Amino acid sequence: xxxxxxxxxxxxxxxxxxxxxxxxxxxxxxxxxxxxxxxxxxxxxxxxxxxxxxxxxxxxxxxxx
Numbered sequence: 001x002x003x004x005x006x007x008x009x010x011x012x013x014x015x016x017x018x019x020x021x022x023x024x025x026x027x028x029x030x031x032x033x034x035x036x037x038x039x040x041x042x043x044x045x046x047x048x049x050x051x052x053x054x055x056x057x058x059x060x061x062x063x064x065x
Contacts, residue, residue, distance in 0.1 A: 001031060001045060001046060001047060002045070002046075002047070003043055003044065003045050004043070004044045004048070004050055004053060005041055005042070005043050005044075006041065006042045006043075006044065006050075006053060006054065006057065006064050006065065007040060007041060007064060007065045008020055008035065008040055008041060008042050008057055008062055008063070008064050009040060009062060009063040009064070010061070010062040010063055011035075011037055011040065011062060013037075014037065016037070016062070017035045017037045019060050019061070019062075020035050020042060020057060020060055020062060021033050021035050021042075022060075023056040023057060023059065023060035024042060024044055024053060024056055024057070026056060027044075027048045027052050027053055027056050028048060028052070029046045029047040029048035029049070029052075030044055030045075030046040030048045030053075031045045031046035031047075032044070032045045032046070033045075042057070042064070
């Protein structure tokens with residue numbers, strides 16, 4: 001299992017943080033998600049494809065890389 005760290009732009013509150021967490025948890029292969037609102041990062045553990053994780057962030061209304 002590996003960890004992927006993604007930059008997430010556009011989060012301004014805990015609701016945003018929870019929305020990003022939920023979006024990432026819905027991606028196949030994700031074991032766990034930790035979103036750092038202040039650091040604008042999401043750490044994902046599992047086997048999910050990075051492109052799919054970024055797609056989930058974009059679909060949730062935020063920008064990610």
